Amino acid sequence: xxxxxxxxxxxxxxxxxxxxxxxxxxxxxxxxxxxxxxxxxxxxxxxxxxxxxxxxxxxxxxxxxxxxxxxxxxxxxxxxxxxxxxxxxxxxxxxxxxxxxxxxxxxxxxxxxxxxxxxxxxxxxxxxxxxxxxxxxxxxxxxxxxxxxxxxxxxxxxxxxxxxxxxxxxxxxxxxxxxxxxxxxxxxxxxxxxxxxxxxxxxxxxxxxxxxxxxxxxxxxxxxxxxxxxxxxxxxxxxxxxxxxxxxxxxxxxx
Amino acid sequence: xxxxxxxxxxxxxxxxxxxxxxxxxxxxxxxxxxxxxxxxxxxxxxxxxxxxxxxxxxxxxxxxxxxxxxxxxxxxxxxxxxxxxxxxxxxxxxxxxxxxxxxxxxxxxxxxxxxxxxxxxxxxxxxxxxxxxxxxxxxxxxxxxxxxxxxxxxxxxxxxxxxxxxxxxxxxxxxxxxxxxxxxxxxxxxxxxxxxxxxxxxxxxxxxxxxxxxxxxxxxxxxxxxxxxxxxxxxxxxxxxxxxxxxxxxxxxxxx
Numbered sequence: 001x002x003x004x005x006x007x008x009x010x011x012x013x014x015x016x017x018x019x020x021x022x023x024x025x026x027x028x029x030x031x032x033x034x035x036x037x038x039x040x041x042x043x044x045x046x047x048x049x050x051x052x053x054x055x056x057x058x059x060x061x062x063x064x065x066x067x068x069x070x071x072x073x074x075x076x077x078x079x080x081x082x083x084x085x086x087x088x089x090x091x092x093x094x095x096x097x098x099x100x101x102x103x104x105x106x107x108x109x110x111x112x113x114x115x116x117x118x119x120x121x122x123x124x125x126x127x128x129x130x131x132x133x134x135x136x137x138x139x140x141x142x143x144x145x146x147x148x149x150x151x152x153x154x155x156x157x158x159x160x161x162x163x164x165x166x167x168x169x170x171x172x173x174x175x176x177x178x179x180x181x182x183x184x185x186x187x188x189x190x191x192x193x194x195x196x197x198x199x200x201x202x203x204x205x206x207x208x209x210x211x212x213x214x215x216x217x218x219x220x221x222x223x224x225x226x227x228x229x230x231x232x233x234x235x236x237x238x239x240x241x242x243x244x245x246x247x248x249x250x251x252x253x254x255x
Numbered sequence: 256x257x258x259x260x261x262x263x264x265x266x267x268x269x270x271x272x273x274x275x276x277x278x279x280x281x282x283x284x285x286x287x288x289x290x291x292x293x294x295x296x297x298x299x300x301x302x303x304x305x306x307x308x309x310x311x312x313x314x315x316x317x318x319x320x321x322x323x324x325x326x327x328x329x330x331x332x333x334x335x336x337x338x339x340x341x342x343x344x345x346x347x348x349x350x351x352x353x354x355x356x357x358x359x360x361x362x363x364x365x366x367x368x369x370x371x372x373x374x375x376x377x378x379x380x381x382x383x384x385x386x387x388x389x390x391x392x393x394x395x396x397x398x399x400x401x402x403x404x405x406x407x408x409x410x411x412x413x414x415x416x417x418x419x420x421x422x423x424x425x426x427x428x429x430x431x432x433x434x435x436x437x438x439x440x441x442x443x444x445x446x447x448x449x450x451x452x453x454x455x456x457x458x459x460x461x462x463x464x465x466x467x468x469x470x471x472x473x474x475x476x477x478x479x480x481x482x483x484x485x486x487x488x489x490x491x492x493x494x495x496x497x498x499x500x501x502x503x504x505x506x507x508x509x510x511x
Contacts, residue, residue, distance in 0.1 A: 078412065
């Protein structure tokens with residue numbers, strides 16, 4: 001059995017005109033240490049999938065344990081950062097470290113906090129408040145916080161889509177480096193095809209909602225370590241891109 | 256720099272000069288009993304230049320009188336915050352508490368201090384606690400309402416952080432709800448302090464206790480009208496300074 005197993009996940013929202021199924025039976029698997037991306041149009045229910053909580057039907061098994069509600073074994077990085085503005089960078093990361101390691105020595109918790117702040121290159125800004133940071137730096141704090149919980153799975157819901165293109169590229173490169181260093185299990189939800197190909201081992205395309213489902217996974221054959229610069233010339237890149245775009249285009253026209 | 260000076264100093268002075276002129280004109284035309292600015296100053300000089308003299312219970316320097324009023328307001332204000340803040344949090348946090356007590360809050364809010372004071376006298380039998388009771392009861396509503404609104408308008412993202420981290424109820428309250436609500440709470444405090452200062456004058460006038468308000472009423476009864484104006488100006492000046500001080504505190508909280 002896979003590390004993360006999502007089987008026939010269905011999720012409905014109650015609206016004025018009756019219940020609308022956002023997700024109509026999603027299947028997905030993820031191995032430990034793997035980086036998987038889900039790519040789809042905006043508004044296709046990707047964020048609902050990012051929650052990975054309390055399905056209306058189907059089941060989610062993480063490391064063999066059924067998932068029923070939010071919890072720290074799934075770290076989440078949101079698009080809008082969700083940092084607490086009254087806490088410093090350190091305070092935000094420490095809040096997560098302290099919450100998930102209640103029995104640990106204070107000095108050890110401090111060491112972990114510092115380690116993850118250093119991992120995202122924010123040590124010089126550790127005492128700053130979020131409002132003193134740029135968007136890219138804020139999102140780094142959010143990534144550090146997500147990783148510092150040492151979750152079984154880090155879910156990132158369009159983490160870079162609020163950033164300008166240059167900052168986005170820098171953060172993607174950093175995420176590549178971090179994943180290569182730590183081999184955390186990661187799931188990236190995005191609407192950026194190139195971002196998915198650059199980062200992920202495998203990509204699931206998502207049909208537009210309602211009743212969104214995932215298409216067959218597309219393997220990204222690009223060797224690691226990956227470099228952004230010549231990526232677009234590689235046949236493996238072109239193959240993955242073509243398969244993704246074709247699926248997404250076809251899914252749209254059949255609706 | 257020049258523009259800054261004219262806007263921050265010269266224009267306000269011009270406004271004050273305007274008011275003084277109108278005051279002078281009114282005092283010589285329609286209301287001959289109203290003392291002119293000059294006469295007011297001559298008759299009040301001693302109260303301002305020796306602000307802490309004491310000749311008797313009701314004949315004291317304006318600084319001393321103001322300090323009595325400030326201590327009274329301080330007690331009433333502290334009581335208002337001590338009662339109002341927890342009620343505000345409860346109203347914001349618990350739907351059931353809100354349903355039970357929000358109508359009462361809305362009902363009590365518009366009741367005038369003049370109506371509470373006699374009731375305070377009935378309950379406490381003494382003017383000092385009655386005055387403090389009245390101040391607290393009138394001044395706490397902005398704190399209650401702002402706190403409740405603050406709790407209800409917490410960014411859901413902050414609460415989601417707590418949910419993902421599975422924080423305990425207590426940690427969610429101290430680590431997320433209270434810091435997120437603080438700017439609203441302090442806006443409530445500022446409005447409450449303004450109200451408390453507003454109420455003190457009425458409370459002192461009715462109970463005849465020494466203080467700026469009590470002095471004002473006594474001087475009205477003794478026909479020393481210039482001292483009424485002195486009291487009014489003192490009340491305004493202190494109210495202004497209190498509001499500015501609370502504004503500074505509020506701005507500090509908002510920055511965080």
